[in-house]
Amino acid sequence: MLQLKNVKKSFEEPGGGTLPILDIPQLEVAVGEQVVLVGRSGCGKTTLLHIIAGIIRPDEGSVTIDNIDIARLPEAARDRLRADKLGYVFQTFNLLPGFSALENVLLGMAFASRHVDTARATHLLERVGLSHRLTHRPSMMSVGEQQRVAVARALANKPELLLADEPTANVDARHQKQIIDLIRETCREEKVALLLVTHTADVMAQFDRVENLEQINRAVNGPPVSGSPSAS
Amino acid sequence: MSLWKIAWRSIQQRTLASSLTAVSMALGVMLVVAVLVAGNIVHDSFSIGNRLGYNIVVGAKGGRLDLLLNSVYYLSRPIENIPWEYYKEFLPASAHKDGKAGKYSGYVLEDDPNEKARGLAIPICLGDFLGDEKESFRVVGTPPEMFTKLMKSKFSSGEVFKSSDFATAVVGAEVASHLHLKVGGDIAPMHGGIGGEVHMPFKITGILERTGTPSDRAAFVNIEGFFLIPDHARGHVEEVHVPGQPEEKEEMLKTPLPEDQREVTAILILTASLGGDPAKGIDPNPPEAVAPELVKTVNKENVAQAIQPVQEINVLMGYLVQPLELIMDALAVMVVIVAGIGILVSIYNSMSERRHEIAVMRALGARRNTVMLIVLFESILLAMGGGLAGWFAGHLLIGLAGPFVTSSTGIAVGFLQFAPGFELILIPGLIVLASLVGFLPALAAYRTDVGKALTATP
Numbered sequence: 001m002l003q004l005k006n007v008k009k010s011f012e013e014p015g016g017g018t019l020p021i022l023d024i025p026q027l028e029v030a031v032g033e034q035v036v037l038v039g040r041s042g043c044g045k046t047t048l049l050h051i052i053a054g055i056i057r058p059d060e061g062s063v064t065i066d067n068i069d070i071a072r073l074p075e076a077a078r079d080r081l082r083a084d085k086l087g088y089v090f091q092t093f094n095l096l097p098g099f100s101a102l103e104n105v106l107l108g109m110a111f112a113s114r115h116v117d118t119a120r121a122t123h124l125l126e127r128v129g130l131s132h133r134l135t136h137r138p139s140m141m142s143v144g145e146q147q148r149v150a151v152a153r154a155l156a157n158k159p160e161l162l163l164a165d166e167p168t169a170n171v172d173a174r175h176q177k178q179i180i181d182l183i184r185e186t187c188r189e190e191k192v193a194l195l196l197v198t199h200t201a202d203v204m205a206q207f208d209r210v211e212n213l214e215q216i217n218r219a220v221n222g223p224p225v226s227g228s229p230s231a232s
Numbered sequence: 233m234s235l236w237k238i239a240w241r242s243i244q245q246r247t248l249a250s251s252l253t254a255v256s257m258a259l260g261v262m263l264v265v266a267v268l269v270a271g272n273i274v275h276d277s278f279s280i281g282n283r284l285g286y287n288i289v290v291g292a293k294g295g296r297l298d299l300l301l302n303s304v305y306y307l308s309r310p311i312e313n314i315p316w317e318y319y320k321e322f323l324p325a326s327a328h329k330d331g332k333a334g335k336y337s338g339y340v341l342e343d344d345p346n347e348k349a350r351g352l353a354i355p356i357c358l359g360d361f362l363g364d365e366k367e368s369f370r371v372v373g374t375p376p377e378m379f380t381k382l383m384k385s386k387f388s389s390g391e392v393f394k395s396s397d398f399a400t401a402v403v404g405a406e407v408a409s410h411l412h413l414k415v416g417g418d419i420a421p422m423h424g425g426i427g428g429e430v431h432m433p434f435k436i437t438g439i440l441e442r443t444g445t446p447s448d449r450a451a452f453v454n455i456e457g458f459f460l461i462p463d464h465a466r467g468h469v470e471e472v473h474v475p476g477q478p479e480e481k482e483e484m485l486k487t488p489l490p491e492d493q494r495e496v497t498a499i500l501i502l503t504a505s506l507g508g509d510p511a512k513g514i515d516p517n518p519p520e521a522v523a524p525e526l527v528k529t530v531n532k533e534n535v536a537q538a539i540q541p542v543q544e545i546n547v548l549m550g551y552l553v554q555p556l557e558l559i560m561d562a563l564a565v566m567v568v569i570v571a572g573i574g575i576l577v578s579i580y581n582s583m584s585e586r587r588h589e590i591a592v593m594r595a596l597g598a599r600r601n602t603v604m605l606i607v608l609f610e611s612i613l614l615a616m617g618g619g620l621a622g623w624f625a626g627h628l629l630i631g632l633a634g635p636f637v638t639s640s641t642g643i644a645v646g647f648l649q650f651a652p653g654f655e656l657i658l659i660p661g662l663i664v665l666a667s668l669v670g671f672l673p674a675l676a677a678y679r680t681d682v683g684k685a686l687t688a689t690p
Contacts, residue, residue, distance in 0.1 A: 046687060050682075050686070053595065055594070055595060055682045055683050055686070056682075056683045075599075075600070076599050076600075076601075079594070079597055079598065079599045079600075080597065080599075082595070082596075082597045083596065083597020083598075084597070088596070090595075090686070094592040094595075094686075096241075096589055096592065096593075097245060098241040098242060098244055098245030099241055103233060103241065106233040107233055107238065107593070107596065108596050108597075109233070110233040110234075110235075110238065110596075110598075111593070111596055111597035111598040111599070111602060112597055116233050153596075157597075
């Protein structure tokens with residue numbers, strides 16, 4: 001479903017020169033597979049998700065989603081592919097404050113090829129337990145509820161791959177499991193592959209497959225951490 | 233969810249800033265509507281050429297514009313008069329004791345057998361006023377044919393005076409309204425202006441319907457009575473309204489002033505339709521075609537001058553009204569541009585706080601063009617919302633000022649008074665303006681670096 005080959009990315013440093021961030025020979029995620037990606041802060045996890053989502057291009061290598069190399073697509077096509085085939089859950093939820101819960105989910109559909117499906121958006125919000133919050137704005141909802149809206153929004157367009165960037169980083173321990181369970185269950189129901197970034201050991205423990213970015217990333221970016229990654 | 237709705241939500245999200253921006257646009261458009269409609273009112277109040285009923289004015293030699301202003305608009309004071317004998321030069325043989333037609337009568341043909349081809353020459357005399365400290369109105373001495381044949385006037389009450397009833401008058405709609413005059417009541421003209429000597433009273437026989445012309449703001453007395461007012465005749469100095477001599481007064485009011493003592497301020501002429509042959513189905517030349525020749529003939533001599541009011545009105549418009557309109561239009565455009573810049577500043581200032589939202593939309597799959605369109609739509613919604621509110625407020629203002637304008641100018645003005653040229657382009661104009669001022673913030677949205685904006689703290 002997702003294949004990365006020889007993906008390299010570096011950023012220009014303010015004083016000149018380049019700072020290598022990513023050098024990943026290979027990474028694959030199968031259809032419907034759920035993978036957790038770990039690594040210390042600054043090791044390139046968010047950059048990797050941005051590359052997979054087509055938000056930024058890699059300097060080298062290929063990022064294939066459904067046999068389409070997103071790295072070679074022009075920007076407009078990457079935008080369309082991102083809208084149609086990918087879902088994205090952000091660490092800070094990134095719900096738009098002026099929109100209700102339902103409208104935030106509909107917004108996820110507004111930019112895709114499919115038509116805006118209010119029934120599906122409502123269904124997704126019901127699925128995440130927010131049927132009573134459809135018309136509420138983010139400011140009127142708890143942090144946990146906001147993240148559930150974000151999950152519903154990410155699944156709005158029936159994506160094939162859900163990228164979740166530390167979705168429980170701003171949620172208390174009691175809600176962490178609920179959120180992770182919700183993401184995993186809905187991904188299973190919708191047959192969506194999941195690539196989830198986390199720092200939390202409890203979250204890692206729930207996944208069969210854990211990828212440590214520091215181990216698969218050959219970019220020299222500080223000393224690799226040995227053993228299991230820890231929450232930081 | 234449409235892009236319009238997304239743009240609308242963005243506006244709602246910043247209610248205060250958006251409202252203030254829309255209000256500034258509304259005030260701008262309100263001002264523009266009010267200014268342009270006011271300009272139209274000024275234009276209409278001067279553009280009465282087609283409603284006059286005559287096509288030539290003959291008066292004493294002097295400024296052409298002076299003659300137009302005092303004889304057509306009843307505004308400035310006439311400097312000189314012209315002799316009655318000269319007026320008679322426009323009349324047919326039947327009006328002359330010697331049976332000879334006046335030398336200009338061929339252009340007027342008051343007794344042409346073909347009624348439709350007939351012209352008309354109507355004398356008017358000015359010099360007296362009516363009113364109070366707040367407002368004064370011209371008193372015009374004229375024969376009843378002014379209303380029955382020349383202006384074909386309609387009366388809201390009463391009727392035109394009879395030529396044999398010397399001390400009678402009809403009054404314009406605004407005069408009647410302002411001075412609370414009714415049929416059967418009296419008016420007493422004042423000589424030379426308000427506060428001048430009060431002359432004998434004239435009984436009101438009719439009140440003219442409102443026409444939106446200077447007639448609304450004038451009182452018309454029987455010219456025979458006007459002649460009998462002291463100082464209105466050459467060598468005629470007797471006081472008509474001497475107290476204690478009612479019989480003498482009565483007798484005097486039945487005796488017309490001798491022709492050799494008469495003077496008129498101007499002659500209003502509708503030229504005849506000349507030429508043509510009804511038997512052969514050839515139409516005569518219209519009065520407009522005859523007028524230039526008569527003007528030329530009169531102006532060749534030294535006694536009087538003739539003008540074509542329509543032409544002079546155009547000159548007046550060119551000198552006075554059009555530059556005023558141009559200034560008003562320029563001011564109006566500048567006001568709208570300033571309001572448009574207000575929209576630009578408002579949206580552009582919001583861009584720094586909205587960069588994160590734009591990045592989120594891009595991460596959800598929105599293209600660069602899409603977020604650019606959303607910002608442009610926001611600008612258009614603000615401009616349209618403010619503009620339409622301003623349009624409504626402008627017309628409300630005009631509606632509220634309507635009674636005052638109507639009483640001042642005689643032009644009926646209401647909520648639905650339009651400035652068609654401007655209002656037809658209001659909506660497309662606002663869209664163009666909004667697109668122009670929205671372009672810069674839209675470009676900022678287009679250029680948003682999604683990766684950086686997403687990782688920045690929202």
